[in-house]
Every structure is written in C-alpha cells, then in structure tokens.
Amino acid sequence: MDRRDVLRTAATTVGAATLAATGIGTATAATGTATPAQRALRVHVVLFDGVEELDFAAPYEVFSLAGRVGSRPVDVQYVTATGPGTVHAAYGTEIRVRRRWAPHEADVLVVPGGGYQRPDAPGVRAEIARGTLPRALAAAPREGLTITSVCTGAMLLSAAGITRDRPCTTHHLARPDLEAQGGILKDARVVDDGDLVTAGGITSGLELGLWMARRELGPETALKAETALEYEARGTVWTRTPRTR
Template sequence: MNRRTLLRTATALGAAGLATGVPLDAATAATAAPASPSGTRDPLRVHVVLFQGVEELDLAAPYEVLSASDHFTERDVDVRYVALDGPRAITAAFGTRLRADQGWAPEEADLLVVPGGGYARKEDPGVWAEIRRGDLPRALAEARRPGLTIAALCTGVMLLSAAGVTRGRPCTTHHRARADLEQQGGLVKNARVVDDGDLVTAGGVTSGLDLALWLVRRELGVDAALGLEAMLEYEARGTVWTPASPS
C-alpha cells in the first residue's frame, strides 16, 4: 500500500467512525475482517464516459465519490474513464488534458455515467458537437440492456435525450436545458436527482456529487453514503425523485 492510499484509507476510516459512531479501532477491525464466502458479491463496475469538451467538474465529482465508496463497503468498486474511440486523449471544457485508458464496453458495466459540457457553446467541442456527430448518442442507445443503469448529469442528459433514452421517462437536467429536454419528450421533474430505475439523472454542474452519493446509497447502502458524506464534508442536497414520490 503506497503512502497516498494509506492516507486515503485512514481518512475514510475516520469518517466512517464519525458517521456511524463506531470508534476508529472498531471501524478498522470491521474493515480488515474478510467477507464470508457466502457474502461475497461481484464488483460494482462503473464506467464514466469522456468526450472532447466534457466539463471537468461533471467528470471528476462522480469519479471521485464512486471511487472513494470502496472504503465504506465490503463490495469492490471498479471505476473507469471510458471513451467511445478509446483509449485516447481528451481535452475537457476548460483545457484540462486527460486520458481515457479504457475503450467503450458498456456490456462490462453495471453503471454508465454520462457527464455534460459545452451545451452553451454550440460550435465548440462538447455535447452539441457529439449530438451532431451522432456516434455517442447511437452508442448510448445501443448500450441499454437488463442489469445496466444509465446515469447522466447536467447537460450529459441531453446526450441521452438525443439517444432517445429519456423519451417518455421522468428525468432532469441543467435548468437552462430543461425546456429542450421536455420538448424532446422527457418528463421533466423539478428535482436534484431523478431515479427512474435503470435511468438516473441529475441537474446542475455540481449535481455529480449528489448523483454519485445517491447511486452509492442505492447500490451500496445508507452507511456507505453517510461515510462518504463525512469524509467529503459534504451533505447530499436537493430532492431525489423516485416513482413513489408525489408528482
């Protein structure tokens, strides 16, 4: 274990103690205890989609939250950046250069997370360019299958709209794109996160935190989500709409 991993683990364990009221030593012992063979589960496989012009905060927030969730559950969590034409280099909306080391393989994912970016700049790289090109929306439409949850945040939801994924489904997006989403057939809800089963969407640039915390809560349990909130010093905000929620 390298120093950075050790520090992150220590921080996570301390946060787990704060969130659950369990002393640090007890939290350490619980984490160190091996899971019983009967209780083992397959890893939670998360693919975060990258494209030219993707928003930095949109891609980083869900990646970090979901990656850190591994500290608060006995289930392994495998989070990867993927790109349709990957592996390849990506330049994000504000010039950050990064690389998607994994190619497109939604059949190997349990969660597919689609960030947004560039919706206000129609001629620049970003969501509009990907919609015009058509390849990513087609790939997203073809990715749907039983067992896969497709999640999107901010204007990444408009890529799902272009793919036909949100048509007739409860959903949300950035407030400036809501009219477009509704016009294209989405049933827009006034909520921070909208969970419609295999389609989960969130609205706003910072909503990647809330989307990811909700997915952790749903997939890994309340204790994992509470531990993450304590570690991140961030409390999930806004309403989560589900089919049981009042319309």
C-alpha cells in the same frame, strides 16, 4: 432526527436484516463464489472533448471513495465511444483514457455534460451533431445496467432516445429542450427512474454519486463517503417507488 441519523438507522436495520435473511458469509464460504454484493460495482464514466471537468470528476471521486470506505469494492473507469485516447475537457484538462467502450461490462454508466450552451465549441452539441456517442448510448441499455447523467449529459441521452417518456432532469437552461424532446421533467436534484438516473446542474455530480452509492452500496457507505468529503447531499431525490436502502 436529521438525515445522517436516518442514514445510520437505515444502515443498521438493512445490514442486520440482510445478514439474517441471506446468511451471506456462510453461503460464500460454502460455495466459494462471490455474491452480487461482494463483486465489484463496475462504473464507467463517459468522456468526450469539451466535457465539463466537475461533471465527470465529482461522480468519479464519489464512487472511488465509496469503494474505499465501504465493504464492497468499486471499479471506476473512464471510457470514450471512440476508443482509447486523450480527451480535452472544457477548461483544458487532458485525460488519458485507456479503457475501451464496453457498457455490457458495466453496472453503472455515467454520462456527464458540458458545452451544450457553446454550439461552436467541443461538447455535448458537437457530440450530438457527430452522432457517434448518441448511437453508442442508444445501443447500451440492457438488463442490469443503470444509465445515469450529470447536467447536460441528459441531452446526450435524449439524442439517444433514452429519456423519451421517462422522468428526468438536466441543467436548468436545457430543461425546455429536454422536455420538447419527450422527457418528463421533474423538479428535483436527482431523478431516479430505476435503470435511468439523471441529475440536474454542474455540481449535481456529487448528489448523483452519493445517491447511487446509497442505492447500490448501502446507506452506511454513503454516510461514510459524505463524512470523508465533508459534504452533505442537497436537494430532492425523486424516485418512482420508495426504496428501503
């Protein structure tokens, strides 16, 4: 049985069990209020000058696509720690950010990387030196929020003290620094430690997005997203505890 068969089987089993156990549909009609599974999954993707295009574009597209092909809506927004404005990415892309910094209004916070190997250019190292984004990230954790990173975005989380003594991963060139700063490195494409999920490598934003789609929206949605993207997630996902979804 290949991985797509596994996802499809899991989706059927979980979906039937959920409906039977909760009676989701009838409960909503009776109360007139949305259940957590029906409320939009709120995803905030953090941007900063020097951010790597693929680091933020890949998870943005996966989450947005998952909202289209799945049964639960997904609201994906770009945010910056300095407020609305124009962000200049690593290869010259300009992104107009209109959403204010509001991690208390998010379910998932995605922190991409970029520029960690270029100390004299905009990017992760410059943001760490400035301190604004690490301070904002340090104040963000709360119950109900999952903080995630792509590539060297983990070094911003490290500067915020979020990865210390936690299983995590990052781009292979930054792994020694992440470990030296207290992270517990795992040799995996995605490391899921509950409210902290990190992904290693520039293209791992695809894996992060698909894993979080599976975890938060269900395997059927992840399968549909993979099919639409014509991409199958690669590499190992390390998790602290087995998941049924």
